[in-house]
Amino acid sequence: MAQWCVGVDLGGTSIKFGLLDDGGRATETFQLPTPVEQGADAVVARMIAGARQAIERREIADEDVLAVGIGAPGPLDIDNGVVIAMPNISGMDGLPLRDSVAGAMGKPGFLANDANAAALGEYLCGAGRGTRDMVMLTLGTGVGSGIIIDGELFLGAHKIGGELGHMIVQPGGELCGCGQRGCLERHCSATYMAQHAHKQISEGGRESSLAAVLAEKGSLDARDINEARKAGDALAGEVWDRAAYYIGLACVNICRILDPQEVVLAGGMAKAGDDLLTPVREHFTRMNWALTDVNMEIVLATLGSDAGTIGAAGVAWQAMRHGRA
């Protein structure tokens, strides 16, 4: 009989659920809305209900469910399974999320940063299959990341490592919400591209089709910028290429420091597919050293929104195998 871990991926809009068996096969992935307006208790109750639903759907005996893995946005106290701060859901700060969910299910529980979990998900069942060393960059409003070394999620001595979005790529650059200047996140995220375009239009007097989009929507996402770029808008082209430049530079640093087999690009920006991948690869190749052959591939994620829940279950599997329960 197969054995299973349940994965629960808590996001601000939806909670995603899934199962991962002892052979690394994922199944029963689905999602429920996050009851943000009802507060922490309702959110925890829905996490438990969804996890039970996944098990029931598959008709798995209780003894064949080994553990529950939970992915959530940081900052988290991983060791104690506690949410440090989650500003968009009231009552979550300080909540023992791991024990609240896993305790109700009578199973060992494990908590992970959502970007870390997503990286492990892509490693186990997506773009990282067949590698042993992989890095994932989740490019959205911020830049999340996860590092896989020799098949295991890497966290660092104090479990605050693997934060590639806060690698400084531009000394004295843009101020980041983390307090640093010049973070990768501040120089390639959709948020930054929109701010940069806005500034060029309003202060720099640049003409751009993005002005109309900004006026209408009040903001820009990666898709708006890529669409304008493809329609020939010069400013959109510059902003897009600049973001790809910093992602390419980050990939050079990842290659020099971590030397993985693959860097996987995920998140909203990566939905642009080859429109992102091609310039990132070009910048990476052009900037990279000449001392050795470089065999690191840059590829697109394949699991989409299932990566986080599969990876959360994967975190539980890896912890159980290391006897951390």
Place this chain on the structure above:
Amino acid sequence: MAQWCVGVDLGGTSIKFGLLDDGGRATETFQLPTPVEQGADAVVARMIAGARQAIERREIADEDVLAVGIGAPGPLDIDNGVVIAMPNISGMDGLPLRDSVAGAMGKPGFLANDANAAALGEYLCGAGRGTRDMVMLTLGTGVGSGIIIDGELFLGAHKIGGELGHMIVQPGGELCGCGQRGCLERHCSATYMAQHAHKQISEGGRESSLAAVLAEKGSLDARDINEARKAGDALAGEVWDRAAYYIGLACVNICRILDPQEVVLAGGMAKAGDDLLTPVREHFTRMNWALTDVNMEIVLATLGSDAGTIGAAGVAWQAMRHGRA
């Protein structure tokens, strides 16, 4: 009875030797001049002779010597134990250095990058004792480095990782010998500080006591710059602080990505002691994020020139324990 691995650290000026026992204790460290002018055969012969001498000095029975670890400047083919290029000793390019030395001694042999070996040495017997996760930066004419993760030397999937000296810290910055622009090595090494000072004096018309030193010696080392700085020379102060800034920035990135317990500073620049450590720590603290407490310490190396040979023996020990012989 104790068991031992022999460490041999090949440098351009001297070859260093030492023994490391199964309890992690180092002994019998000494050095012999590198017979550079006599070519590769003489260098290999001296490596073998010195390794035998270390064993004889300690009166160790042959069966208690398990393996030989060799540290050498890169680039190296680690898996095959072969020197790819070593421009300052004729006949070394393509030489199977590992098997030439270890084969003559009838022992399993292991080859490592010298900066990697030095980092492992400091981890085992020096500034890194008591940690499990440590990074070392060897700040000399270039910047070598080594990463220790969970007590093991980290190399990456293609064994070209851990090259923190070639992390890009200044986009579009100074051209490095590796082909990249803006490498850490190019923005904090003694070589760069000297070039920068020279340029400021000759092209920028800056007055500095370094002009006289440059005229006399034709070059500057880290000590010259620090001495001038301490005597109140403004340009020397700027150059020194700029190097400390980039080292501090690199430490922020190391903390974000690898999250080790310690970064150890070694090499010629680190001989300045607190004159280097204090400004590096200040820049690190000032630039670092505010999201979590930061418990990473920046400290000075303690083993000096013995780190490489102890670490080379350590590489052999770790490989033997993993059954890689």
